[in-house]
Amino acid sequence: MSIDSIPVRVMAIEQVAPMIREFKLEAIEGRLPAFSPGSHVQVIMPGASREIRNAYSLCGDPATPRRYSIAVRLQDVSRGGSSFMHGQVNVGDQLAITPPANLFAPVMTARKHLLIAGGVGITPFMSYIPELKRKGADFELHYLYRSSQTGAYLDQLQQQLGSALHRYDSVQGNKCDLTAVLSGQGPGTHVYICGPESLIDGVRSTAAALGWPDSLIHFEAFAAPEPGEPFKAQLTHSGKTVDVAADESLLEALEREGVKVPNLCRAGVCGQCRTAVLEGDVEHRDDFLSNDERSSGSCIMPCVSRAAGKHLTLDL
Amino acid sequence: MRMSPKPVQTFRDDFTYSNSPGAVARFPFPFPEDEYRYSVNIEPHVTPGPEGSVFEFLLDIDEHYLSEMAERATVLEENPKRCLAMPHMDLACWDMIERCMTSLAADYPEHFSLQVDGDQWTWENRLLNIKDSFTFGDSSTLPLPPMEYMGRQVQGDFALLDQRDGDLFLDAGIVTCPADWSLAFDAGMSFSEWHGPVPLAHEMGVFDRALKYLTAIPVGRPVRRLNWTLTVNARMDTSPETYPNWGTDRASVTADNVGEKVHLRVELQVLDRMPRSNALMFSIRTFLISFDDLVTNPDWARRMHRVLKTLPPELIEYKGLGRYHDLAVEWLSRFDPAN
Numbered sequence: 001m002s003i004d005s006i007p008v009r010v011m012a013i014e015q016v017a018p019m020i021r022e023f024k025l026e027a028i029e030g031r032l033p034a035f036s037p038g039s040h041v042q043v044i045m046p047g048a049s050r051e052i053r054n055a056y057s058l059c060g061d062p063a064t065p066r067r068y069s070i071a072v073r074l075q076d077v078s079r080g081g082s083s084f085m086h087g088q089v090n091v092g093d094q095l096a097i098t099p100p101a102n103l104f105a106p107v108m109t110a111r112k113h114l115l116i117a118g119g120v121g122i123t124p125f126m127s128y129i130p131e132l133k134r135k136g137a138d139f140e141l142h143y144l145y146r147s148s149q150t151g152a153y154l155d156q157l158q159q160q161l162g163s164a165l166h167r168y169d170s171v172q173g174n175k176c177d178l179t180a181v182l183s184g185q186g187p188g189t190h191v192y193i194c195g196p197e198s199l200i201d202g203v204r205s206t207a208a209a210l211g212w213p214d215s216l217i218h219f220e221a222f223a224a225p226e227p228g229e230p231f232k233a234q235l236t237h238s239g240k241t242v243d244v245a246a247d248e249s250l251l252e253a254l255e256r257e258g259v260k261v262p263n264l265c266r267a268g269v270c271g272q273c274r275t276a277v278l279e280g281d282v283e284h285r286d287d288f289l290s291n292d293e294r295s296s297g298s299c300i301m302p303c304v305s306r307a308a309g310k311h312l313t314l315d316l
Numbered sequence: 317m318r319m320s321p322k323p324v325q326t327f328r329d330d331f332t333y334s335n336s337p338g339a340v341a342r343f344p345f346p347f348p349e350d351e352y353r354y355s356v357n358i359e360p361h362v363t364p365g366p367e368g369s370v371f372e373f374l375l376d377i378d379e380h381y382l383s384e385m386a387e388r389a390t391v392l393e394e395n396p397k398r399c400l401a402m403p404h405m406d407l408a409c410w411d412m413i414e415r416c417m418t419s420l421a422a423d424y425p426e427h428f429s430l431q432v433d434g435d436q437w438t439w440e441n442r443l444l445n446i447k448d449s450f451t452f453g454d455s456s457t458l459p460l461p462p463m464e465y466m467g468r469q470v471q472g473d474f475a476l477l478d479q480r481d482g483d484l485f486l487d488a489g490i491v492t493c494p495a496d497w498s499l500a501f502d503a504g505m506s507f508s509e510w511h512g513p514v515p516l517a518h519e520m521g522v523f524d525r526a527l528k529y530l531t532a533i534p535v536g537r538p539v540r541r542l543n544w545t546l547t548v549n550a551r552m553d554t555s556p557e558t559y560p561n562w563g564t565d566r567a568s569v570t571a572d573n574v575g576e577k578v579h580l581r582v583e584l585q586v587l588d589r590m591p592r593s594n595a596l597m598f599s600i601r602t603f604l605i606s607f608d609d610l611v612t613n614p615d616w617a618r619r620m621h622r623v624l625k626t627l628p629p630e631l632i633e634y635k636g637l638g639r640y641h642d643l644a645v646e647w648l649s650r651f652d653p654a655n
Contacts, residue, residue: 004536033535034411036594062592101534105594107480108404215481265539267532269525270356287525 005044005096013091016152020120021086022071034065037127039100045084054081059126073120104220111188113139116203118195119150140164142181147171178206194220231307235316250302268304275300280312321381321443333550339379340609344370346542346582350622354517356526361540361586370584373423376601384471387552391492397500401463401488408476409462410453411590412597416466441469463488472601479594482531486510493552493602495545515630538588545635547581550604569640574647575608617651
């Protein structure tokens with residue numbers, strides 16, 4: 001759960017749409033790692049009671065990797081992340097980010113790439129487009145936005161893409177006919193969606209109805225390690241009570257208290273850290289236990305799983 | 317760098333290969349228990365690891381470097397197709413060049429140097445008398461194709477796995493010391509496809525869980541695991557392509573020559589995310605130790621006996637041990653009086 005961070009400095013800030021602010025980041029020491037199109041980083045921010053980690057796509061050209069660009073939409077109801085970024089971060093400030101990870105890479109063997117972006121969902125495609133152009137790939141971008149709030153990078157995109165850009169400003173009443181867009185695409189076309197849930201769901205159901213196989217439909221899902229609620233773990237053999245904080249795993253908390261638990265992968269797949277549970281409901285987040293083992297509630301994989309409530313009693 | 321490369325020894329014909337006492341001491345003995353069963357035994361490859369150990373650095377260079385590079389050159393001369401890279405893997409090959417060169421230059425500065433001036437790179441490998449300047453990312457500026465260029469300078473086999481569709485595809489590699497698998501045959505296969513022949517593990521869900529873990533590896537967080545088998549004679553190239561050369565070795569083991577002929581073969585496998593291509597670099601570093609050397613460590617001798625004695629028949633068969641398994645167990649039993 002605790003991933004080392006890279007300290008970066010904010011080199012430039014630009015308002016790229018009424019509600020979207022772009023930050024350019026450089027490494028304070030050494031160089032930022034190169035990244036693949038579709039990568040994201042998490043920005044680690046101070047929150048009211050605990051750290052907040054929000055994931056943002058790297059929206060620059062991967063061929064110029066030493067400076068990262070991220071674009072943040074100010075959420076109407078912010079849990080703290082976007083209002084922090086918009087309100088508290090200035091040029092020259094230091095931030096902490098995680099190394100890039102990629103769960104939304106373009107499939108470079110595709111015959112054609114159909115990109116569908118909603119609002120700030122344009123960001124991962126900003127890293128796709130330079131690569132696709134360099135490879136001479138066939139692609140088109142359908143960009144849905146509300147010009148009163150979003151619609152970043154339009155001039156740049158119009159210039160680079162020409163007729164491959166299809167823009168739909170809902171303020172102007174332009175609607176995107178998903179059925180028309182998804183019909184009549186040639187075999188080997190992959191569709192990529194990034195934007196609000198409603199757009200992703202709309203594209204997926206329209207595509208399914210038109211007979212698109214799942215393997216050709218890709219959408220961005222940030223799988224950041226979710227912190228959880230704090231809870232207490234009572235250990236019957238040692239008599240200790242361990243406080244597990246929201247942003248640490250049960251395994252990390254146990255280790256912090258000097259309790260040794262066999263472990264290997266620290267990601268819920270190898271089975272080494274299995275521990276017996278005597279009391280308390282478990283929120284299982286692993287990939288090792290069977291469904292029966294999970295529902296019996298008699299054991300837990302402490303490297304990723306947590307208490308469902310406030311308390312667990314462990315056979316340790 | 318702890319183990320200095322020594323003059324070239326052979327992994328074929330006269331088998332002059334030997335391990336120094338230092339090499340024996342640092343051998344990655346792979347068995348944490350008296351019984352061996354398949355598991356997802358992947359762990360973070362946190363570097364620097366213990367000083368002098370095979371886990372100290374991302375890539376291990378040891379006393380056998382010159383021998384292994386000479387052996388690799390021989391294999392590639394016999395069959396250039398033991399190295400291949402599909403066209404869409406070019407970027408991944410350059411990611412691998414960057415990773416290997418930066419870590420070797422940092423970890424073994426007495427042998428390797430790297431100068432980076434924007435995209436103009438100069439690489440020096442003093443062990444092989446190589447000094448080349450090239451434009452990073454431009455394969456036309458390298459004396460060999462990128463996979464082959466780097467592969468001829470690092471110990472162990474390498475594969476580059478393209479990640480797409482939540483799966484991994486074996487789309488590039490240099491494989492001259494395999495434990496009986498063929499790059500040409502497996503090229504283009506997915507993760508569970510190339511693991512097809514492995515018994516028992518599929519039903520246990522080992523590959524499903526491993527795949528989930530591997531596809532989530534981010535940049536900067538390499539992982540490792542150990543794999544093992546036995547090989548008769550200190551032969552690196554036990555490939556399907558050359559089976560006629562080594563298959564009969566298995567029938568040459570007798571009650572008296574087990575110690576000298578039978579070798580424990582351990583693979584230190586490291587998987588590392590490549591930043592530009594999002595591929596996984598899969599390094600398969602191979603270590604060989606004769607049973608004679610192995611049993612100089614009484615704990616290893618005892619455990620090796622127990623592992624072999626309790627090995628399920630499917631694994632005996634799959635690892636190709638059938639012809640000499642009983643001889644090996646019998647020979648080891650003298651080191652394990654309790655059993």
